[in-house]
Amino acid sequence: MSFDPERSNFAPTLRSRRTWARIGRWLFIAATVVALAALMMMLYNVATSTVGLVAVEYEREPSTLVEQPLEEVSKEELVALLQANISAGLFRRLEHDQPFATRSRETVYDLVIEHVVAETIVRSWPLDKSLVDRAAIEAEIAADYPTARVRFHAWLQPQFLTRSMSSNPEQAGVRTALLGSLWMVLITMLLAFPIGVGSAIYLEEYASDTLLNSILQSNINNLAGIPSIIYGMLGLAIFVRTLEPYTSGAAFGVLDGNGRTILSASLTMALLILPIIIVSAQEAIRAVPQSIRLASYGLGATRWQTTWYQVLPVAMPGILTGTILAMSRAIGETAPLIVVGASTFIVSDPTGPFSKFTVLPIQIYQWTSRPQAEFRHLAATAIVVLLVLLLTLNATAVLVRQRLGRLP
Amino acid sequence: MGVDNFPPMLVLRRRSRPGEWLIQGFLLLCALLSILTTLGIVVVLGRESWLFFGDEAVTLSEFLTSTTWQPAIGHFGVWPLLNATLMTTTIAMLVAIPLGLGVAIYLSEYAAPHVHDFLKPTLEVLAGIPTVVYGYFALTFMTPLLQNLFGRETVEIYNTASAGLVMGIMILPLIASLSEDALRAVPRSLREAAYALGATPLETSTQVVLPAALSGISAAIILGISRAIGETMIVSIAAGAGPSFTLNPFEAAETMTGHIARISGGDLSYNTIDYNSIFALGMTLFIFTFSLNLISRIIVERFREVYE
Numbered sequence: 001m002s003f004d005p006e007r008s009n010f011a012p013t014l015r016s017r018r019t020w021a022r023i024g025r026w027l028f029i030a031a032t033v034v035a036l037a038a039l040m041m042m043l044y045n046v047a048t049s050t051v052g053l054v055a056v057e058y059e060r061e062p063s064t065l066v067e068q069p070l071e072e073v074s075k076e077e078l079v080a081l082l083q084a085n086i087s088a089g090l091f092r093r094l095e096h097d098q099p100f101a102t103r104s105r106e107t108v109y110d111l112v113i114e115h116v117v118a119e120t121i122v123r124s125w126p127l128d129k130s131l132v133d134r135a136a137i138e139a140e141i142a143a144d145y146p147t148a149r150v151r152f153h154a155w156l157q158p159q160f161l162t163r164s165m166s167s168n169p170e171q172a173g174v175r176t177a178l179l180g181s182l183w184m185v186l187i188t189m190l191l192a193f194p195i196g197v198g199s200a201i202y203l204e205e206y207a208s209d210t211l212l213n214s215i216l217q218s219n220i221n222n223l224a225g226i227p228s229i230i231y232g233m234l235g236l237a238i239f240v241r242t243l244e245p246y247t248s249g250a251a252f253g254v255l256d257g258n259g260r261t262i263l264s265a266s267l268t269m270a271l272l273i274l275p276i277i278i279v280s281a282q283e284a285i286r287a288v289p290q291s292i293r294l295a296s297y298g299l300g301a302t303r304w305q306t307t308w309y310q311v312l313p314v315a316m317p318g319i320l321t322g323t324i325l326a327m328s329r330a331i332g333e334t335a336p337l338i339v340v341g342a343s344t345f346i347v348s349d350p351t352g353p354f355s356k357f358t359v360l361p362i363q364i365y366q367w368t369s370r371p372q373a374e375f376r377h378l379a380a381t382a383i384v385v386l387l388v389l390l391l392t393l394n395a396t397a398v399l400v401r402q403r404l405g406r407l408p
Numbered sequence: 409m410g411v412d413n414f415p416p417m418l419v420l421r422r423r424s425r426p427g428e429w430l431i432q433g434f435l436l437l438c439a440l441l442s443i444l445t446t447l448g449i450v451v452v453l454g455r456e457s458w459l460f461f462g463d464e465a466v467t468l469s470e471f472l473t474s475t476t477w478q479p480a481i482g483h484f485g486v487w488p489l490l491n492a493t494l495m496t497t498t499i500a501m502l503v504a505i506p507l508g509l510g511v512a513i514y515l516s517e518y519a520a521p522h523v524h525d526f527l528k529p530t531l532e533v534l535a536g537i538p539t540v541v542y543g544y545f546a547l548t549f550m551t552p553l554l555q556n557l558f559g560r561e562t563v564e565i566y567n568t569a570s571a572g573l574v575m576g577i578m579i580l581p582l583i584a585s586l587s588e589d590a591l592r593a594v595p596r597s598l599r600e601a602a603y604a605l606g607a608t609p610l611e612t613s614t615q616v617v618l619p620a621a622l623s624g625i626s627a628a629i630i631l632g633i634s635r636a637i638g639e640t641m642i643v644s645i646a647a648g649a650g651p652s653f654t655l656n657p658f659e660a661a662e663t664m665t666g667h668i669a670r671i672s673g674g675d676l677s678y679n680t681i682d683y684n685s686i687f688a689l690g691m692t693l694f695i696f697t698f699s700l701n702l703i704s705r706i707i708v709e710r711f712r713e714v715y716e
Contacts, residue, residue: 017608024610028518031510032527035584038577039534042545049548198438206432207439218705220442225631225701226694227638229665230449232672233690237452241678271445278442304431325536332538335640335665339672361540361641368544368645376548383541394533 046387049380050156053130055141055148059118060085070112075105078112085116106159110171121170122148124373155381164347165363169374174382176349177363180262180342181331181389183350184359187266188273188330193323195270196277200319203278204285205307224275232339235268240340249354260341263353268340269333273326280322284315317404324397328390334361360386453694456687463681471688477651477667479682486692488651492661496572496643497636499657503576504632508583509625515584516591517613528588535581543645546574551646554658562658566648569657575642579632586631590624591617623711627704634700638693640665664689 062070065081073081079100083091094100094111113119122145125137130152138150153170163173199220207213244259245251247267288311296306312319342362350357360382367379461468465482474485511531515524550570555563563569594617602612618625648660649670662670668686676683 017611021608021610024614025518028510028514031507032514035507035511035577035580036527036530039581041549042537042541042577045545045549046541195438195441198435199442202432202435202439206435216439216443219446221705222698222701223442223445225634225697226449227635227640227665227697229638229640229668230453230690230694233668233687234445234449234452236672237456237687238448274442274445302425302428304428328536332536332540334538334540335644335669338640338644338669341672344673361538364540364544365641365645368540368547376544379544380548383544386538387541390536390538391533394536 046380046383048126048128049377050127050384051130051152051154052127052377053125053134053137053150054121054153054374055123055137055145055150056119056121057145057148060116062117065116070109070117075103075108078105078108081116082108082112090115110163114168114171119170120168121153121374124153124377126377155377156384160381161385164349165345165358166347167345169372169378172378174360174363174385176346177358177360177382178385180350180357181359183262183353183355184265184269184357185327185330187262187353188269189323189327191266192270192273192277192326196274196323196326197281197319199274199278200281200285201307201312204282205303205311220275220278224279227335228272228333229335229339231268231272232336234271235264235336235340239264239267247354252354254354257354257356260343260356261354262350262357265337265340265342265357265359266353268336269330272333272336273330276326276329277323280325281315281319284318284322285311287318288314317400320404321397321401324393324400328393331359331393332361332386332390334365337362338365360389449694453687453691456684457691459679460681460684460688463684465681475653479685484685484688486664486689488653489662489664489667489689490692491653491655492568492643492647492651493637493663493665495568495655495657495661496575496639496647496663497633499569499572500575500579500636501629501633503573504579504583504636505629507576508580508628508632509587511580511584512587512591512625513613513618515588517609517617528585531581531585535585537578539578539639539641540645542574542578543641545577546570546642546646550574558658564648564658564660566646566660567658568643568647568661568663571643571645571647572657574646575636575639578639578642579635582635583628583632586628587621587625590621590628593624594620623707626711627708630700630704630707634697634704637700638665638697640669644669664693668693 065085066073066077082094100108123141125133130137141148141150160173161178162175163171164176166172203213203216207216239247240259243264247259247261247264248254248257249261249263292310292314293306296310301309337359342358343356344358344366346356346358348355364379364382364386367375367382370376460466461471466484471484471486473487474483475487475491476483476485477488515527519527547570550573551563551565551567554567554570598616598620599612602616607616643663643666647666648662649666650660651662651667652660654661668689671682671686
């Protein structure tokens with residue numbers, strides 16, 4: 001055997017190995033930084049669109065209507081202003097929709113802006129650009145739209161939650177979509193929670209290791225991996241079409257509309273989140289110590305008594321945490337509801353399971369799909385509302401786990 | 409006190425309890441509902457696809473080989489849609505696999521405990537952001553960025569590159585989180601043995617820990633692919649509306665999921681070829697994702713290294 005200094009002595013390779021180790025370390029850190037930066041960029045991109053400069057044009061200057069600023073005018077004066085400046089027919093129609101006596105000052109103000117001042121946004125910018133390039137923006141607008149005025153506009157404002165859908169971006173809000181989301185989630189949870197927890201109890205407390213049960217278990221795992229849009233197609237074929245008499249409410253005496261209702265959406269969504277609830281409830285039930293069950297059986301309790309009085313109370317924090325996470329999934333899902341048939345433009349609030357509906361993510365999708373920049377701002381604002389809702393739910397889940405989760 | 413004092417009423421025979429049986433029956437029904445769901449999906453997709461292929465305008469061979477999807481003139485070749493799906497998925501995985509694995513290795517092998525305890529939940533919260541938000545990001549941020557980088561002439565407003573890149577960002581937390589779990593499950597003794605032999609941290613993590621966790625990591629990647637194929641909102645917002653067979657990532661192309669969402673979003677009348685065609689696409693989608701999920705589970709079960 002000949003002597004090979006390269007092989008016997010590792011010193012020459014040591015330096016390069018150490019260099020590579022350093023490079024590797026920085027690569028992994030870089031990957032993490034890039035990943036987090038991309039995700040933070042997304043949140044920044046949304047946040048910066050919720051406030052910003054807009055260029056507005058008026059048909060009637062507000063200063064030519066009354067002396068004091070329009071924001072300070074009382075409701076009665078606003079009504080008078082409206083009556084004096086719009087056609088009698090339109091005024092009667094508005095009165096017919098809802099008498100002015102019962103309208104709030106806020107809505108009357110909106111009507112004045114819409115019909116008398118006729119403010120239209122001609123251009124809009126996100127906050128970062130508004131702050132950095134304000135001079136350039138004002139110069140550009142002075143050249144392109146001599147009559148327009150540049151001012152800041154907060155897309156995210158309290159009224160955004162209470163205004164309903166409108167084709168005028170300044171008047172549009174998410175009330176209809178928010179109510180639709182709440183109705184849908186309420187019915188979904190009423191259906192999915194008992195069935196999901198029931199399945200989990202069966203699988204953990206009752207099922208012995210037979211063929212049927214292993215099929216059940218692997219089936220649930222498979223369901224969790226099916227794309228959500230396929231649940232939408234299932235809902236379209238079964239709930240919207242085949243069960244139309246029930247989901248449209250025709251069987252219960254509600255005679256307008258078709259199967260594309262909140263009920264159909266909720267049934268579809270319940271099937272979609274069922275696997276999530278089952279799996280998390282199973283884990284929570286499995287974590288209950290066997291000694292509790294044995295003690296209960298030892299005192300002569302039946303299986304259901306043991307489950308209901310001993311196992312479920314201990315497992316409940318875990319079950320609730322999983323359920324809340326499933327709920328946030330239901331609130332954020334869009335694709336299946338498009339297929340089930342969320343309405344594209346409705347202004348009337350949902351009133352029950354048989355109403356036509358739209359939900360927050362659908363509203364975001366529709367505003368994003370519009371070419372005008374103003375609707376992008378609305379989409380960003382609606383995203384903020386959605387994310388705040390989801391974050392609240394997630395925080396609740398964490399709290400539930402911390403406060404109640406004193407597992408023995 | 410003798411045996412006579414024993415309460416005569418106590419009979420140690422098993423009592424029949426109809427209530428218990430009723431409850432057990434109800435619970436079984438709950439559990440069976442999930443089987444019904446699977447059956448429902450298979451039956452619905454199967455029946456409507458059957459009607460679709462039963463139409464004289466459609467043949468299975470055309471569906472599987474043709475590169476035109478134009479329902480208006482009776483051409484139903486799945487390739488334009490499938491190709492767009494594969495393109496967005498490939499681009500997404502090119503982003504998600506290296507970055508996701510990098511994050512996973514950093515979190516499990518390098519990060520200090522407090523950094524790990526902060527980053528891991530953050531990743532999980534980010535993984536819960538609705539996909540429509542990612543769609544908004546793709547259209548309002550990624551597409552303008554690509555247009556600035558490569559020029560407005562080359563990059564169309566709707567393109568598969570933007571959708572794919574953002575989809576990669578969306579899947580990244582999933583892959584990172586699952587891979588990190590797999591890496592953490594590798595026992596400490598393996599790392600210590602490697603260090604004792606003089607290996608650098610890089611050699612330990614890439615040549616010892618990574619191979620040991622390979623089954624879990626492959627399963628995570630396959631799950632990520634399956635998620636990318638089934639993802640709908642990002643592609644319907646950013647990838648384009650209209651099937652076209654192109655290999656250029658800067659051109660608009662509609663994916664299978666995007667097509668299903670667009671067709672069913674309009675006023676769809678039942679029993680038309682359009683209605684049936686989306687179910688054939690759904691069937692294709694179902695077969696793809698189902699097989700991928702199955703493979704991922706088999707990998708985990710068969711090839712998992714069990715230590716101790």
